[in-house]
Amino acid sequence: MSLIEIRNLKVHYPIRGGFWNRVVDTVKAVDGVTFDIEAGETYGLVGESGSGKSTTAKAIIGLEKATSGTVTYEGKNVTKAENRRKIDYNRDVQMIFQDSLSSLNPRKRIEDIIAEPLRNFEHLSKDDEKLRVLQLLDIVGLGPDSLYKYPHQFSGGQRQRIGVARAVATHPRLIIADEPVSALDLSVQAQVLNFMKRIQREFGISYLFISHDLGVVRHMCNNIAIMNRGRIVETGTRDDIYDHPMHIYTKRLLA
Numbered sequence: 001m002s003l004i005e006i007r008n009l010k011v012h013y014p015i016r017g018g019f020w021n022r023v024v025d026t027v028k029a030v031d032g033v034t035f036d037i038e039a040g041e042t043y044g045l046v047g048e049s050g051s052g053k054s055t056t057a058k059a060i061i062g063l064e065k066a067t068s069g070t071v072t073y074e075g076k077n078v079t080k081a082e083n084r085r086k087i088d089y090n091r092d093v094q095m096i097f098q099d100s101l102s103s104l105n106p107r108k109r110i111e112d113i114i115a116e117p118l119r120n121f122e123h124l125s126k127d128d129e130k131l132r133v134l135q136l137l138d139i140v141g142l143g144p145d146s147l148y149k150y151p152h153q154f155s156g157g158q159r160q161r162i163g164v165a166r167a168v169a170t171h172p173r174l175i176i177a178d179e180p181v182s183a184l185d186l187s188v189q190a191q192v193l194n195f196m197k198r199i200q201r202e203f204g205i206s207y208l209f210i211s212h213d214l215g216v217v218r219h220m221c222n223n224i225a226i227m228n229r230g231r232i233v234e235t236g237t238r239d240d241i242y243d244h245p246m247h248i249y250t251k252r253l254l255a
């Protein structure tokens with residue numbers, strides 16, 4: 001059994017228009033996507049802008065409703081919100097976003113931002129909570145003086161580390177990282193990616209790693225799926241995809 005199994009997942013958006021506001025068309029953002037992620041691996045989801053990567057991620061974590069298909073986590077069907085609530089899914093599966101400035105609440109101090117998932121899922125005393133937040137900051141290489149600062153007081157790379165600290169706060173099994181380094185300078189990208197790898201080794205986390213950047217994916221991922229127009233057109237190991245691409249779309253991406 002894999003950690004998570006995605007089967008024939010579809011997310012279709014109705015487009016409404018005209019005087020009666022009827023459904024005039026549908027956007028098939030995700031149109032029948034199937035893949036598995038094993039415990040401890042980094043699974044890459046690659047494709048151009050608009051191919052449906054983010055929508056796939058949101059449907060897996062429950063930010064977007066699946067039109068059809070299933071998501072099975074440790075053998076349990078978590079496609080519906082009520083089933084996700086029954087097990088620890090919302091604690092076990094966390095997300096890191098591309099744009100840390102808009103995904104971190106600008107009015108909250110770093111202490112509160114990182115403590116938020118702890119407050120939702122664990123009921124720690126004030127002292128224990130602060131200790132955990134300090135440990136998490138330390139893990140991502142930030143000092144105790146960060147506690148009382150606000151997101152805008154950090155660089156993009158530091159903010160991404162704060163996003164990583166928040167994501168690992170509840171000891172998740174899977175982190176969905178949607179273009180986690182795309183907004184960063186090359187030198188800072190490497191730093192954040194190496195952090196993510198270290199945390200993966202230390203905590204035994206799996207990643208669903210979403211990117212349009214094939215260099216970054218090659219550095220990070222064991223298995224890769226290539227997405228185009230809402231569908232997966234090719235899957236394989238890193239070597240399969242980079243050394244022997246089969247699909248014309250994959251060849252084009254690599255070129």
Ligand SMILES: Nc1ncnc2c1ncn2[C@@H]1O[C@H](COP(=O)(O)OP(=O)(O)OP(=O)(O)O)[C@@H](O)[C@H]1O
Nearest residue numbers: 013027028029047048049050051052053054055056
């Ligand atoms: N709420 C929505 N309503 C209608 N269409 C949507 C909605 N969200 C996404 N789409 C469309 O679904 C398609 C897939 O979008 P998605 O954001 O998943 O792609 P992506 O591969 O993640 O691209 P990017 O890297 O640019 O975010 C796009 O054509 C997009 O315009």
